[in-house]
Structure formats: C-alpha cells, structure tokens
Amino acid sequence: MGEFDLIARYFARPGPPGRSVALGVGDDCALLQPAPGMQLAVSSDMLVEGRHFFADVYPAHLGHKALAVNLSDLAACGARPLAFTLALALPRVDEVWLQGFAEGLLALADEHGCALVGGDTTQGPLNLCITVFGEVAPGQALLRSGARPGDDIWVSGTPGEARLALDALRGQLHAAPEVLAALRQRLERPTPRVALGRRLAGLASSAIDVSDGLLGDLSHILSASRAGARIDVDAAADLLAASACLSGAGGCFDHHLLMRCALAGGDDYELAFTAPPARREAVCQAGRDSGTSVTRIGAVEAAPGLRLVDGAGQPVQGRFPSFDHFA
Known part of the structure; x- marks a missing residue:
C-alpha cells in the first residue's frame, strides 16, 4: 500500500x-x-x-x-x-x-x-x-497570565489517576485488575475538558491544562501572573482517594503516594484554573453544565512561591517535581 x-x-x-x-x-x-x-x-x-x-x-x-x-x-x-x-x-x-x-x-x-x-x-x-x-472570541481566551491575589484555585476531574496507572503498569505498585483497567482508561483515553473550558471563558481569570503535573503546571500560571499560591495537598490526595476508578480501593494506597500522584503525576489532561471567590457558584454551575467535577484546592497569593499546606493549614514539606523531557 x-x-x-x-x-x-x-x-x-x-x-x-x-x-x-x-x-x-x-x-x-x-x-x-x-x-x-x-x-x-x-x-x-x-x-x-x-x-x-x-x-x-x-x-x-x-x-x-x-x-x-x-x-x-x-x-x-x-x-x-x-x-x-x-x-x-x-x-x-x-x-x-x-x-x-x-x-x-x-x-x-x-x-x-x-x-x-x-x-x-x-x-x-x-x-x-x-x-x-x-x-x-477576542478578549475571551483563557490565558495563564490573568490570576490575581485572592483568586480561588480549582482543578477539574481527578488528577493522579493516570500516574497511578503508569506506576502499576511499570510494576512499581500493585493494583487489582479491575482497578488497573479503570485507571488505564484514564491514562490512555483522557477526556479533553472542552465543554468546561468554553463555559469558563469570561468566568475564570486564568487556566492551563494539566499534562506534566498539577503543581508544575500551576507554576506556569503563577509565573505568568507574577503571583504565588497556597495549595491544600490533602484536598488533592483525598480527591484521588475517592476516585471512582479506585472503587473503594483508595484506602489501599499510601496517603503520600496519592499525594505525589495527584500533585506531580502528569498525563491527566484536566484543567487547572483560577477565578475570583465571588464566582464560586458560577464555576460550580459551569462544572455541572459540562458534566465535569470541579474542586477548589487553594488560593492565589501576592507573595511569590508555592506554599503547600495540609487540611489544617499546617505547612507540608516535600518536593513534587513535574515531568520534564530533558531534566
């Protein structure tokens, strides 16, 4: 041929x-x-x-x-x-x-x-x-440079599922066959959040797709916006633990593993975005209208840098580097 x-x-x-x-x-x-x-x-x-x-x-x-x-x-x-x-x-x-x-x-x-x-x-x-x-439409494109201090930080879907699949396929962790099958779908057949993105135009102040890791990709927003942020790492880990893909098996995985996959996993192709607190209900409605779950995981701050805290607001130490082809 x-x-x-x-x-x-x-x-x-x-x-x-x-x-x-x-x-x-x-x-x-x-x-x-x-x-x-x-x-x-x-x-x-x-x-x-x-x-x-x-x-x-x-x-x-x-x-x-x-x-x-x-x-x-x-x-x-x-x-x-x-x-x-x-x-x-x-x-x-x-x-x-x-x-x-x-x-x-x-x-x-x-x-x-x-x-x-x-x-x-x-x-x-x-x-x-x-x-x-x-x-x-002119002036309606979501950019990385629009985040402002006080904005909420949101994420769509469940970051970390693709990385759990990758680690299981590499033999680095054990997942039951039915759990791996569900996770592998998220790795190999990601859902582009087009409907959500279009509803966020004119509503969100900035956005980026999560391809290399949630924190790493968020750092691009913060750099372009000349801002910093506070992230609730427990919210991200708990979101992954409750994933429908895990079918109640979230408790079988170590909390730190879930945190690492959620914050630095990559290959999720979810949206991370910011919006003023006054628009929280409108953001939730955009999620409902597009059939996409959205979760608030932090806030933009004026001071540069990324500050990680637990659910009680206490500082969390650790590095969660994103994927880099040449690192």
Missing part, C-alpha cells in the same frame, strides 16, 4: 469537512474560515513511542489520545475546536493497526466537530504529531 492509498483508505472522510473548513484534505494547504470576528487558537503536540505511550497500547486508544491531548490545549484556552492536521511516522504499513488508530482518532474528532484537514505520512519510528485549530 502506497502513502496516498493509505491516506485515502484510513483518513479521507466522505462529505463536506465542516462549516469552518473551506478546503480540507487533497491540496497543498487546507483553508480554514473561522466565524467572522473570531480569533484562531492553534496548538501542537507530539507523541513518541516509548516516551508518551507503551508499544502495546490499543491502536484505537492511541488515536483517541493523540487528538485528546491537543483538544485539551484548546479547552485550556476556552476555544471551540475547528480542525486538525496529522503528521504520522510509521515503521511499516500495518492495516489492522491503522484501522484501529483511525477509528479512535476520528471518533473523538466527530464528537467535537473537529475535521481532519491535512498532514503528512512518512516511514520511521512511530511518532504522532497533531496541530489543532480552534476559535475564540
């Missing part, structure tokens, strides 16, 4: 590509047409075998995750997805793998009305790179 046959069989879609796409797959460039007056939001992410995913991952799960991590960036900006491109390096043509990968990728694309409009294929070590395009 040649390159263009591969594209036509697995990635070409019948029918019009979508109302925001003037020209899709088939030419040297795609042509996007955002709604009048809207701004384009653009983001790219790369997934490399052995670094971002295990070699035995289900192809459909990998297709889902490849797009999900990019949609998560749009969610953190409060943008509506429009389209994406896919650059795919394959060691060989494996039709069963390609069928599964394309199904997982395009099912998530259809769920979010995000059209595949181009890209590239080549032979080489398995590597996936997606660039996603969204739209957001």
Whole structure:
C-alpha cells in the first residue's frame, strides 16, 4: 500500500469537512474560515513511542489520545475546536493497526466537530504529531497570565489517576485488575475538558491544562501572573482517594503516594484554573453544565512561591517535581 492509498483508505472522510473548513484534505494547504470576528487558537503536540505511550497500547486508544491531548490545549484556552492536521511516522504499513488508530482518532474528532484537514505520512519510528485549530472570541481566551491575589484555585476531574496507572503498569505498585483497567482508561483515553473550558471563558481569570503535573503546571500560571499560591495537598490526595476508578480501593494506597500522584503525576489532561471567590457558584454551575467535577484546592497569593499546606493549614514539606523531557 502506497502513502496516498493509505491516506485515502484510513483518513479521507466522505462529505463536506465542516462549516469552518473551506478546503480540507487533497491540496497543498487546507483553508480554514473561522466565524467572522473570531480569533484562531492553534496548538501542537507530539507523541513518541516509548516516551508518551507503551508499544502495546490499543491502536484505537492511541488515536483517541493523540487528538485528546491537543483538544485539551484548546479547552485550556476556552476555544471551540475547528480542525486538525496529522503528521504520522510509521515503521511499516500495518492495516489492522491503522484501522484501529483511525477509528479512535476520528471518533473523538466527530464528537467535537473537529475535521481532519491535512498532514503528512512518512516511514520511521512511530511518532504522532497533531496541530489543532480552534476559535475564540477576542478578549475571551483563557490565558495563564490573568490570576490575581485572592483568586480561588480549582482543578477539574481527578488528577493522579493516570500516574497511578503508569506506576502499576511499570510494576512499581500493585493494583487489582479491575482497578488497573479503570485507571488505564484514564491514562490512555483522557477526556479533553472542552465543554468546561468554553463555559469558563469570561468566568475564570486564568487556566492551563494539566499534562506534566498539577503543581508544575500551576507554576506556569503563577509565573505568568507574577503571583504565588497556597495549595491544600490533602484536598488533592483525598480527591484521588475517592476516585471512582479506585472503587473503594483508595484506602489501599499510601496517603503520600496519592499525594505525589495527584500533585506531580502528569498525563491527566484536566484543567487547572483560577477565578475570583465571588464566582464560586458560577464555576460550580459551569462544572455541572459540562458534566465535569470541579474542586477548589487553594488560593492565589501576592507573595511569590508555592506554599503547600495540609487540611489544617499546617505547612507540608516535600518536593513534587513535574515531568520534564530533558531534566
């Protein structure tokens, strides 16, 4: 099977590509047409075998995750997805793998009305790179630089589930088969919080997606906003202990382990965001409207630095470094 046959069989879609796409797959460039007056939001992410995913991952799960991590960036900006491109390096043509990968990728694309409009294929070590395009109204994009002293700090979902799965798959901790199966879904099929992100536009003061670890990613907000923060580490650990994935098994894991996974785990693709205290009910309503749990875990402070406290407000010592490819 040649390159263009591969594209036509697995990635070409019948029918019009979508109302925001003037020209899709088939030419040297795609042509996007955002709604009048809207701004384009653009983001790219790369997934490399052995670094971002295990070699035995289900192809459909990998297709889902490849797009999900990019949609998560749009969610953190409060943008509506429009389209994406896919650059795919394959060691060989494996039709069963390609069928599964394309199904997982395009099912998530259809769920979010995000059209595949181009890209590239080549032979080489398995590597996936997606660039996603969204739209957001001028002045409504969620940025990292808007947090202000006194703002609440919130997180969506349950950070730490993906890291528990990773540690279990590496043999670093034991999890019952049914617990591991649920956790692995969170690692391999993350849920991009697009609906929540769009509802937070104009409501939250800053936002970021949690990809490398909750505290590490929050530090980017604090740096851009020239602020500090106080974080309740017990709230984050208790949130993970009560996770539906653990099905009552949260008590089987050490509290410090849960704290480490929740604060520094990575691969969650949840949203961390800030908002003024006067908007607490509006934030909770945004969570309900989007079907996403949101939890308040701290507050922005004027003094630089990140201060960790327990549920009683007492200082907590410890380092919880986020993931860094080159550290």
